[in-house]
Amino acid sequence: MRVCMMESPVDLTPEGAAWEGMAERIGELAPDLLVTSEMPFGSWLAASSTYDAARAAESLRIHEAGLEALAALNVPAIVSSRPVPAGKRLANEAYALEGGRYTRLHHKQYFPQEPGYFEATWFEPAMEGFEVFEVGGIRLGVQLCTELMFNERSRRYGRDGAELIVVPRASGPSTGRWLTAGAMAALVSGCYVVSSNRAGRTADGQVFGGYAFAFQPGGEPLAASTDAEAIVVVDVDPARARAQQSQYPCYVRE
Numbered sequence: 727m728r729v730c731m732m733e734s735p736v737d738l739t740p741e742g743a744a745w746e747g748m749a750e751r752i753g754e755l756a757p758d759l760l761v762t763s764e765m766p767f768g769s770w771l772a773a774s775s776t777y778d779a780a781r782a783a784e785s786l787r788i789h790e791a792g793l794e795a796l797a798a799l800n801v802p803a804i805v806s807s808r809p810v811p812a813g814k815r816l817a818n819e820a821y822a823l824e825g826g827r828y829t830r831l832h833h834k835q836y837f838p839q840e841p842g843y844f845e846a847t848w849f850e851p852a853m854e855g856f857e858v859f860e861v862g863g864i865r866l867g868v869q870l871c872t873e874l875m876f877n878e879r880s881r882r883y884g885r886d887g888a889e890l891i892v893v894p895r896a897s898g899p900s901t902g903r904w905l906t907a908g909a910m911a912a913l914v915s916g917c918y919v920v921s922s923n924r925a926g927r928t929a930d931g932q933v934f935g936g937y938a939f940a941f942q943p944g945g946e947p948l949a950a951s952t953d954a955e956a957i958v959v960v961d962v963d964p965a966r967a968r969a970q971q972s973q974y975p976c977y978v979r980e
Contacts, residue, residue, distance in 0.1 A: 803862025
């Protein structure tokens with residue numbers, strides 16, 4: 727199975743030259759499953775410490791347009807995230823697109839609250855998370871960005887039969903902790919871990935670190951994006967994940 731991961735430029739719109747170039751490259755790679763960055767379209771709402779209803783509405787609008795653009799890629803399966811209304815705030819909803827069919831997968835549960843990432847100001851979950859779904863012929867779970875730091879969730883996914891953990895991110899320029907978290911998620915779950923990220927500097931100076939990465943079951947590095955190649959495909963084998971889950975440390979009972 728071919729899984730595509732990517733760096734998404736800041737303030738990406740689902741039209742225009744940047745999007746068309748990305749769409750062309752994804753088409754050339756012909757993946758079975760595409761994993762995007764976290765809420766890939768438009769401005770990063772959580773840069774502001776104050777909730778703004780007009781900015782929230784604009785993010786809803788551009789991500790709605792993004793659904794059509796993603797569906798037009800003709801990739802068999804896509805996992806992404808977008809804002810959706812949730813009470814007086816928004817929920818960060820991970821979803822799958824398969825043949826134009828939308829499936830709600832997960833609402834982000836854990837939120838940082840610091841400069842550049844005032845996510846608790848903007849978001850709250852409207853559903854429980856961390857269920858396993860079959861998407862594109864593989865059983866997967868979602869950990870949205872900060873959730874990757876919660877190792878127990880990765881381990882539970884493996885126990886629940888996931889073969890792949892997808893991690894849409896919008897993280898900063900420091901990559902070391904994310905690589906450690908990705909490796910540990912793969913090690914404790916026995917799953918492949920594939921993560922995409924935003925990349926670049928916004929007009930206000932916030933920097934997103936890019937660096938999409940993938941780990942094999944067992945925690946070994948599989949691939950990563952580079953300055954020359956921002957969109958990368960990896961081959962994953964669900965049978966290898968299932969086999970790894972009978973190995974150390976996955977078999978150790980809590």
